[in-house]
Amino acid sequence: MTDFGIAELRTSVLEAWRGSPTRFREDANAEEDLRLGGYRDRLLVELAQNAADAAGTGGTLRLSVVDGELRAANTGAPLTAEGVAALASLRASAKRGARTVGQFGVGFAAVLAVTEAPRVVSTSGGVAFSAERTRQAAADLPGVAERGGAVPVLRLAWDLPEDEPAPPQGFDTEVRLPLRAEVSVEDLLAGFAVEAPDLLLALPGLSRIEVGEQAWWREDGADGVVLVHGPTGQARWLLCRASGELDADAVEGLGIEARERPEWTICWAVPVDEHGVPQPLGEDVLHAPTPTDERLSLPARLLGSVPVESSRRRLLPGPATDAVLANAARTFVQLVLALAPEHRIALVPVPDFPKSEVDGTLRALVTAELRAASWLPAQEDGVLLVPARARVLDVLAPELAELLAEVVDGLAAAELSNQTCARQLAALEVPRIRLAEVVALVSGQDREPAWWAGFYAALAPVAEQDATAREELGGLPVPLVDGRTVTGPRDVLLPDFDQETIGALSTMDVMGLRVAHPEAVHPLLARLGARDAGPADLLDAMRTAVERSMEDAESGFDTTALVDTVLWLTESTGSRRGERPWLASLALPDTEGEFRHADELILPASPLREVFDAEVIGKDAPVGVLAEELAGRWPAEVLAAVGVIDSFVVVYEESPGGPDHELADEELWWQAVDGDLNPPAELLGVRDLDLVDDQRWPQALRLLAEQPETWQAVTRAGGYTGWWLARNARLAGAAPREWRLPAAEALTGLYDPIPDVGVRADLLAAIGVRAELTATGPADTADVLRRLADPDRAVPPGVAMRAHHVIAEAVRGGLVEPSEVDLPEEVRVLTGRVVSGEGAVVLDSPWLLAAFAPEQVVAADPDDAEALAELLDLPLAADEVDADALIGNGLPVAWADLGAVVAASELLDRPVPEGLVVVHDELSVRRGGAEHRVTWWVTEDGVVHAEDSPAGLSRALAWAVDRWGDRHLLAALLDDPTAATYLA
Template identity: 40%
Template sequence: MFDTRRLRETVLAAWTASPARFREDANAEEDFALGGYRDRLVVELAQNAADAALRAGVPGRLRLSLRDGVLLAANTGAPLDEAGVEGLSTLRVSGKRDEAGAAGRFGVGFAAVVSVCDEPSIVSRETGGVRWSRAETNALVGARPELAGELAGRDGHVPLLRLPFPVETSETPEAAETVAVPEGFDTLVRLPLRDDAAEQAVRRMLEEAGPALPLAMPALETVEIEIDGHARTISTDGWRIATESGAFTPEQVAELFAGRPTEERARPYWEVRWAVNPEVRTPRVVHAPTPSDEPLDLPALLIATFPLTTDRRHVAPGPLTDFLVGRAAEAYVRLLQDLPATPALLGLVPGMMGKGELDAAIRREIVRLLPDTPLLPSVSGVLPGNQARAVAGSQEFLDKIADMVPGLLPAGWASRNPALTTLGVRRVELADVVDMLSGDAVQDKDPSWWRSFYAVLPADDLEAIGAVPVPLADGRLVRGPRGTLVLSAALSGALDGAQDSGLDPGARPPLDPALLGPLGLRIVHPDAVHPLLLRLGAAEATPRTVLEDPLTHAAVTESLDSADPEPVSQAVLALVDAAGLTAGEAPWLSELALRGADGELYAAGDLLLEGGSLAGLIDQDVPFGVAAADLVEKYGSHVLAAAGVLDGFAVVNDSDVLLDLSECDHDLDLEDEWIEAVLDLLPEFDVPPVAREFTAVRDLEYVADWTSALGLLSRPPLRAALRPLRVLVAGETVEVPSYTSWWLSRHPVLDGRLPTTLRLASGDPLLFGLYGDAPVGIDESALKMIGVRSSLEELLASHGGPEELLDQLADSSAEVDRAQLRSLWTALAGVDPSRVSPPDAVRAVLKGAIVVAEAEEGPVVVEAPDLLPLVEDRPLVLAPFDLAEALSEVLDLPLVGEVVTGAVTSSGVERPVPPEVRSLLPSTPLSYVEHDDLLVDGRPVPWRFFEGKVHASGVEGLARGLAWASGQWGDRLAVAALLRDPGRVPLLLAEADLDPVTALG
């Protein structure tokens, strides 16, 4: 049994002698219980259990049981002794200060029981027990008059743990059972919980207890927790742990413990422990060694003997903390070294941003050490991060490049995880790896190695690998598949056997693939062929793709300048044959050098097929040769025609043609002029227009027999070249004349005459006399496409049509009658003036005769009939008066009213209009001015409508004046008859009644 009486009397005596001491003890216990240790009960019980096991040198075992409102803590290890009782019953006096490795350091941890219990007790199997009681302590304190004032001032609150009492175990069997230490344990702490709130707090602490307990206290091998009969065991299985510890030298104590409490100086030991288990999440706080409020946002548990502030919640700054930060960083790095070198390791690499000052300090020190620490696997062993390289890709791919990239990490290490940067790993992008594939490193790799390399090369980013080397069949190694050719089965077959050219397949020997050699093509070595090359821009080497290759184009262009063009010609003609090209499909082939019948070299486009349809049409003096007979025999006329040799008319076919003088060049006669003419027809644009499909007939300038030529051009397939060209411009599609129809329209191809000077036999009668008759026997729709005129409406709607008509009218040799002329002026009045340039001469009427009047002869447009007598000596443009103003603008000629004054210069007498006139002219004026001799501008005239008044001399003048003023000019003759014989009014009215309904009103 312990001498608890002595301890009680000593404390009571001290309190009695100094009531302030009583208050100090009460306040200190309350501060610890309700402040720094309010939620540390489970941790402090585990700490005491760990220290007991450490003192006894036995495996630590702790069982925490909560049942019926009582918490029992049974542990193995050294039993409670006198020093322990004294330590538990005092504040800030630990009995463990000389014990290296002990968790308890401050002598206040047991105060945590005060927050939940008023009757705690501790019993050891060998030495007995001790208890504390708030009620009994209160009674003893209340019996001391000296303390009555203090007790009253605290509302009866007394320190619980200062006065120990003996545990009586022999009073009853029940009492003995209550304090009995369970079998297998050495000591039992019994805590009857104060109330439901205390029980709920304890239950929460037990449920939250985890591996941090045994990890922070290595002396505890297991912690068993039982709540209402449900048990679980906490252990350190599956945890990776790294521990560093040591003792301070006297010099270090003097330096590092400056300003620290004396009790801490008596424990010159340090320890740092890290623990990690990816499957378990632990509280992100520093343990010192019990949990503090110091945040640590690393995926690992840190337990270290950091100095704490007086509230036991935070690490105290200073040299000792700085020392332990360094040791913690070193231990953490060693922990990482002990872990398996897998990409999961990256999850343990800290970033620079910490949750607090201590967290940030530890991180900075770890990050400083990591780049030089061997952590990462490579083919050459474990490397520090600053010597490692990460490349994205499969392991098979990395194995291929391992000897080219030193320090290469295995697959799975090339993520975008910022931890790689922290470790100092250099990330090598795929494009950089591709750049390394050069020189001696790959020069000795055979084509099959390259094929296996393409099979594992990451292909998510084609741009990054676009420059990957490619071995060619001729032994070269080139950069990038773009521009290379992969032999296809179709081409191999074409080159391995005779092609169907209309000849006997046995007429010429099978073609050797080596035939393509003179073209300088970049053909991929067959052993290196892989589908990836096609994705990266290699072209499948069909006959057509080989022909379209820029190197083939270059070979064709340079063939005429070559000393021996025959190999190139043979290769190209074989490909044309294999591709099945038709004449005009590849116009650039016309530059291919071929032999003529005279033995000279010609461009294919300068050769004719003997007996071909074109040979009979062209001028015999033009510089064309005739294809050599052996070429025709070997390849056939259709192959030579497809290569540009002229059989019939050569046709140029193209697509997406940019109509720009600097871009469009098909070697066509007057092509630039055609482009300029087309651009004049199009609306304004910012981007040059594009012809989606372009078809044109070549060599028109050499034709001599146009009668036969037009027969060919007006029939399919050449007829397609005459159809309008559809051009995309400014977001809309516009039809313009094709090159072929434009060229034909500007040359005398119809019996020596321009198509635009002729009209169809079935054309508009209004064009008779102005245009000649087009030849018969040629399709009329084809004639229209090359410019032969068909109708006045189409002529005026065409570009330049109105000006063309004016030019025809100004031709004095053209025959035009008066009715035809009036209809032509009527049609021209409807033309937008902006489309017409003022003519130098016009067709007009002079004193009844139709003449051609030059502009300086003063022709005028007549807008009113009463002005005619004033300009009878001038050429007159006569059309319906309501169109006069519009026609004046189109022709840029003055109206009569713009060249004469038209003022009435004689005097007359105002007379009433005869009432019978109103029967014909309901809106006639009420009066008119009668003149004996009407003068206008001093000249005698029969009538004038001037300033709202009708002036007239004689019946004819009055009839015209009244009809004009009433807006019924067509009734002027009827009015004249009425004025001469008023008795005829009934008859005239009856005749009017017989007019058709459409004529009324």
């Protein structure tokens, strides 16, 4: 074996110590600093480094405890003289070149943590160190005593004992460390077992580490994945390596050894599972290449030849370190690219507080490199994005991302929209595309309707769960059936009708009509405000366009499509006139080429053209004639449904609010029915009656009777139509209410029978031709009074009396307010003559008649007298007779004492009245200074007086028994109280 010049090395050291006590203290302090400082707790690290340097590649390190010694056997290059010199120098390594980390350099001082007598045995020889032997050799030095016997163990090398065993079979070198008594073998080996897997990553020269009975070994895969096997299984690491050479400026400030070895190496390692999915690290330390105290928070482990301080625990600041870290950041991108695209985002450092100054620097460098490199998976297959120019959807919607990939440049893969990636993307400053921006991006896109349906389907899950998302989608483009695209689903109609309808709509361009293309329809549209629509809904949706059609037509817009669409939908829905009153606003052409609202036009073949006044139809007239071309293409009922006049039009409103229906004289009717105080429950009126020619009313009336709607309006009690016709229609030159039916003889003299005008009686009665005497209001009452006061009218007395009764009853019933009636100056009296109202009275009691001339008395039933007098502004007859008017001396007699009265009562089967009657031989009353002979009288106190004659007693008796209508029968019976008289 080689002795490596140990004796010479030892002699030179001792001479140096003896020549300079200061040198001894320097060596002792240096070794102590290494043992207690930078190399504490690094025993296995340093042993493994030496083994890796010796092996170069594929080395094995075996750690075991034999006879109280820790033994570290390794394969590879055996010990050399340079190695021995390095072990004994404390300040220099024997290794040069980029391949090694520093075999047998100052790091060997780490063994002093467990021993005072380390030995190195190799196939080429060996060397021993001993604290005890060093103390003996340096016993005469003053510094030894000063330090209490503590000496530098590794400065004096000794030969191995003659019986020192060779290294174990298969190994080239073994370090043997007799353990101090206080060292726990179990704890020592347990600690080695923890460090072993990491060292296999850090030291490429090692491929196997054995600790006692346990073993760890490494397998390098072609895909960069390293498998570290151990007692409990295996660990997978994805590795990415890079190397290069620092320039001269970068290494200028380093030691000579570093300047001689300017090469740098970098290795990034991240755990992966069996499927290659990364398992990012949380907190780690920088490895240079073995662990330092520089804490890191990166997702992967950094192992590199970063310049470190002599303790190997901290980085050495300077240009060289900066250059290596910059290269490490660039290499990190390659590690990311080595992963499957869907897993790369996991290696982006998320924003956090740096664990150290180095951590902050490295995180910033890595993030900057990742932002500028092409590695981020795009939604488009096989494309990699630069994060600085990429965008990501704000919602996780793969189908949506697939569709947007062809619309949005730089769209990142859909899976990156997951919130678990949000922090990483935020660190890369990748902007998120919110739904509102998605809407803006797709607006203006020329796509097939089916594409839009797929787009809505992709958005639906997001909109269903998020109300805010629904608001952002309010401006979604929607393709319409006519080829247009509108902004926003609100008020868009979702077609629910047949293909024929859809086909017709596709050829129509109607402003305001928004019908979605059937191939684009999706439930999302309804969720965002669109609504299902059949033909009726479609027609209703055109209301705005219809109401502005006249303005558009007069402005020169072509409204042909609108007209055809409205008429076609009207026909499709079976709409009838009045169902949609707004259809009457539709602008249609007339025969003059001008546009009018539909309800201002009449069909060319309408029968109303034969009854309307010629001046109301035509150019500049209220009514125009619909263009022949349009009338020929559409059925009359369809045109009528939009308001074109084909027959009389009925206007209906339930609970009308006022006279605002454009009916002739509607305000007068409203006042007549007291509409302001008591509005009618409904309005049912026929329009355009004022356009009828006065000479053609019979034909017009027959037309009204032919249609159920108009007939109902005519016959509605109290309705507008009957009211207007009664006053304004003309039959034989007069209004209907000026005539009576020929059969209405009770009106003889008051009204003339209507001539034969070719109109049936029930229709005549319905329009106001009188069938009976009525007074339903002030106007009717004034008309009856005027006719009664007309001297040229031969009014039979009975008719006059019944007329007075009817109008008095109207006053009593509240139908007529006397102050509202225009009175004639004359009245018709009992004789049938018409006389001045001055001096006339209203008869209020039958006995008063004898006190007045017949030419003075207006006949009335006693019950009607007061109301009639108030209406006619005449006095009652009783008010014109003196209170003490009665003249004569009579004898009070009981009715039962009058034989003729008893006999008459028996014949009539009536009881004889109780009480008295005052019987006079002759009876008179005084009025106005004159006496008037009377046959009976009733005083104000109710006492009945009668002349002793059948005429007087019969009237008094009829009054007393309330049988006034039997007075003439009683007169005959009192004169001859026999059965023959009664029967006659």
